[in-house]
Amino acid sequence: MKKAGVLTLSDKGSRGQREDKSGELVQAILKGLGISVERYEIIPDETELIRSMLVSWTDEICLDLIITTGGTGLSDRDVTPEATLSVIDKRVPGMEEVMRSVSLQKTPHAMISRAVVGVRKRTLIINLPGSPKGATECLESVAPALTHALSKLGGDMSDCAS
Numbered sequence: 001m002k003k004a005g006v007l008t009l010s011d012k013g014s015r016g017q018r019e020d021k022s023g024e025l026v027q028a029i030l031k032g033l034g035i036s037v038e039r040y041e042i043i044p045d046e047t048e049l050i051r052s053m054l055v056s057w058t059d060e061i062c063l064d065l066i067i068t069t070g071g072t073g074l075s076d077r078d079v080t081p082e083a084t085l086s087v088i089d090k091r092v093p094g095m096e097e098v099m100r101s102v103s104l105q106k107t108p109h110a111m112i113s114r115a116v117v118g119v120r121k122r123t124l125i126i127n128l129p130g131s132p133k134g135a136t137e138c139l140e141s142v143a144p145a146l147t148h149a150l151s152k153l154g155g156d157m158s159d160c161a162s
Contacts, residue, residue: 001034001035001036002034002035002036002064002065002147002150002154003035003036003038003062003063003064003065004030004035004036004037004038004039004063004064004065004066004067005037005038005039005040005041005057005061005063005065005066005067006023006026006027006030006037006039006040006041006066006067006068006069007039007040007041007043007050007053007054007057007066007067007068007069008020008022008023008040008041008042008043008068008069008070008130009043009044009045009050009068009069009070009071009080009130010042010044010045010070010071010130011044011045011077013042013070014042014043014044015044020042021132022069022070022128022129022130022131022132022134022135022136023040023042023069025132025135025136026067026069026128026135026136026139027040029136029139029140029143030065030067030139033143033146033147035064035065035146035150038061038063039057039061039063041053045070045071045077045078045079045080046079047079047082047083047086048083050068050071050079050080050083050084051083051086051087054066054068054083054084054087054120054125055087055120057123058087058120058121058123058125059120059121062122062123063123064122064123064124064150064153064154065123065124065125065126065146065150066123066124066125066126067126067128067139068080068084068125068126068127068128069127069128069129069130069135070128070129070130071127071130072113072114072115072127072128072129072130073112073113073114073129073130074112074114078114080115080116080127081114081115081116081127084116084118084125084127085116085118087120087125088116088118088119088120088125089118089119089120089121090118090119091116091117091118091119092117092118092119092124092149093117094145095117095126095142095145095149096115096116096117098141098142099113099115099117099128099138099141099142100113100115101141102137102138102141103129103134103137103138103141106133106137110134113129113134114127115127115128115129115138117142119153122153122154122155123153124146124149124150124153126139126142
């Protein structure tokens with residue numbers, strides 16, 4: 001079974017001033033996909049703290065998947081994409097494009113999402129928006145390719161075509 005971590009980025013959530021509905025929904029979706037959620041944290045929107053958590057969960061805990069929720073917009077405190085870009089080895093632009101495309105069908109505000117998807121070593125890292133609806137829609141949009149992506153990152157050498 002693949003192992004995942006859910007990392008919610010929220011200043012208010014980290015202080016207990018906001019319920020983390022997005023993180024709860026993301027965990028439920030992952031469990032429904034047969035992915036075990038091994039780690040779950042709510043931390044403030046601090047670049048170095050986010051970087052540290054992503055590196056630790058990848059390099060020390062060896063999670064297969066890390067989902068972040070929050071911090072992908074345009075405010076000064078939205079630093080999740082920068083933190084993610086600073087630790088990944090390569091991007092997965094197709095997943096980024098699909099998330100924005102699906103979201104744009106619901107709201108024009110999706111065009112300001114800066115969510116990043118990338119790989120560090122053998123871990124797939126996906127940034128989701130902080131809103132429960134946005135997080136759910138974006139994760140569900142990439143879910144059809146998630147198992148295959150994680151299998152390939154885990155070393156599956158079989159041909160992709162049948």
